[in-house]
Amino acid sequence: MILAPVALNPDLDDEAVRVLARQFADGDQDGDGVAETEPVNVVVLVPSERAATAWTRHAHHIWRVGDLETGVKKLQAGHVGLVVLVNKYDGVNLPADACRLLVLDGIPRPLDSVERREAVALADSTVRLAREVQRIEQGMGRGVRDGEDYCAVLLLGAKLATAIHDARHLALFSPATQAQLKLSRDIASQIKGEGLNDVRQALRACLGRAPQWRERSRRALAEVRYAEHGTVRPEAVALREAFDLAATGRPQAAAERVQKAVNDLGDSDKPLRGWLREQKAAYLHLSDPVAAQQALVGALADNTFVLRSVHGAAPVQLKAAAVQSRAAAVFLAERYRDGISLRLGMQVLFEEVVWGDDERSDDAESAWQSLGEHLGFASSRPEKLYGTGPDNLWALSAAQQAVTELKTGCVTDTIAKKDMDQLGGSVRWLNDHNPEVEALPVMLHPSQISHAKAIAVPGMRVVTPALFEKLKEAVTGYAAALAAAPDRWTDEQVVREQLAHYKLTGDRFFTTYSEPVHTV
Structure with a gap:
């Protein structure tokens, strides 16, 4: 059984799922605080140390590569509890009781600079999707090692939920996994929109080897046929x-x-x-x-993210949409086929912005560009496109554009002089290339305070983590309202009303979700 709680109900909280996982590890499968069943081994796969920290208060053990050989032997020998494995999605065998509940909390990131660059350039390519699916499938395969084995799988986060909900992803899974996903979707359809208790009951049916579930599972897998020969793209x-x-x-x-x-x-x-x-x-x-x-x-x-010619490319002026709500409705209609996909897609944008992690800066820039498009703003990444200019540029109106530098990877308690100078340079870049529009300087930074040696850019606004959370709540509400009925997100009038309600229009966005820079 493979379930993504947030795909069943986008309002479900990841932390609540972590609590559930610990309860199953302790034998408290109904969550009443009393252990009434045999405890099981729960294994959690996370892609990084940062992701592991979210499990600290729930885990019996957090193991790294050096701990695995001894740790896996312990799991195979008996009950250990809830174990977190950091960045180990393959090469670990956890048959039978070694793992009865497997949790995937994120997808491994590309490790070196070459892989990261390729990931950016091929972000929208089937090749990149196939690699992500392969890693997900490798992870899910840790807990089932033969035809008689069984294991329930939970996928945390909107990105993993999208992988088993989106048609492009689904087509890339192996035949056996596709069969298991289809069966799991049949179960999921019965508890769609419900709370975590229904997820709990579905897991108990799987782990308790309910006869009806066993029969349906065997029938689903009995019809699976693999190609006689593997294929290489x-x-x-x-x-x-x-x-x-x-x-x-x-x-x-x-x-x-x-x-x-x-x-x-x-x-x-x-x-x-x-x-x-x-x-x-x-x-x-x-x-x-x-x-x-x-x-x-x-x-x-x-592909705008490949190497540029030595002759460069002339910057193309960004033109604001004639009507923001219309542009947003067209974009959403082309991108999403149902309300769940819409809500998951919006949540993924905020998952990609990780404060304090400089290696995720490129992901943050990409997500910020996409957020602009979701809201109906013309949006681009000049620095990536031309090797100069701001990280992001939003056309808020025909008369104003937001010049944005993302410093989400910073950990300083003030805005450094070099970062302030960079924003000032990006404003000058826009003034040179499109003098007819007003530049609104914006920075995403953990602090709204300018360093004593830095000269603040006149009129600049700062999106801090606290305001970013406020924005996340607003965008989540916007997505939920649009997904409340079929195709509401394609209706320009509905989109206009929701953009206005959540203060996501070009004239109110930055006055609501950013603040002026403070000088010392």
Whole structure:
């Protein structure tokens, strides 16, 4: 059984799920404070130390890589309780009683700079989705090691919930997992919109080996058929063959091999096509630098996050939507097929902004851009697109644009001079490239206080973590109101009313969810 509580009811709290997990580890499956059943081993997979801290008060043990060999033996030998494994989604076998309830709390992040850059460039590509699905499936497979084994799985957070709700993700799971997800969705449909007690009862049916559940599970898996041979994505084959050609001194042939993969791909996946064109340019550069620069121009047309040509790209002026509510309704209609997807999609944006973690800064910038689009603002990332300008730019109206620098990774208690200077430079960048609009300087920072040596940018506003939480509550309410009935989010009038109610319009957004900078 695989359940994502927040997909069943977006109002369910992750902390409540953590409490439930500890109760199952203690044998208190009905949550009344009395252990009336055999306690079970609960294993929680988290992608980082930061994610592990949320489990500190609930876990019996938090184990890192160095603890695993001894720890896994303990789990396999008997009851240990609730155990958190940090950043270990594969290579751990937890059969039978070693793990009866498995919790995935997040997806592993790319580890090195090359992987992180690829993750940004291919964020909207099927390739990236497939890799995420593979990691999720690897994690879920820790608790079931053969056909007779059983384990219940809980997925925490909106991003994981989206993975088992969104059609693009679902198609990428293996046949067996798809069958289990389909069966779990049948169960989930019966408790959709209900509270955590209904999730608790579903888990008890699975772990208690209820005859009806066992029969349905066996029937679902009995019909699963795997392909006789595995498949490797065509572009992966092409890139390997191109590498081999370049390694033997044939860079032109390598570029032609990548171009064939580009031609075969067509328009089905533009982010991937742009990424492949960048690889082609890298091979061309070895023999024809001019042609390589021309290839990068084409790559940039498909994917704005690939390498830029040495000649650069002229910044394109950002134009405000004629009507904010109309732009928002069009964007939401194209993005979401149902209300649950809409609410999960909004929640994912806020999950991606992690304060105090500099490695997540790029995720925060991407989420802030997407938030603008969800609210009907024209939104872009000039620094990523052109190598200069602000982290983010929102067109609040025809006359005003928010020039935003995201410093969510900072841990200082004042805004440093270099960060203030950067914001000032970004304001000047907008004034140079679009002098007809007024620049509203904005910074996301853990502090609203300017350092003594820093000169505050005139008129600047600061979004602090406290105000960001206030914004999160407003956007969550906005999404819930739009999802209250089918297709409400496609109705321009409804969207206009909700944007106004939650003060998310261009004229009220930053006066509500930011504050003036304070100087010492």
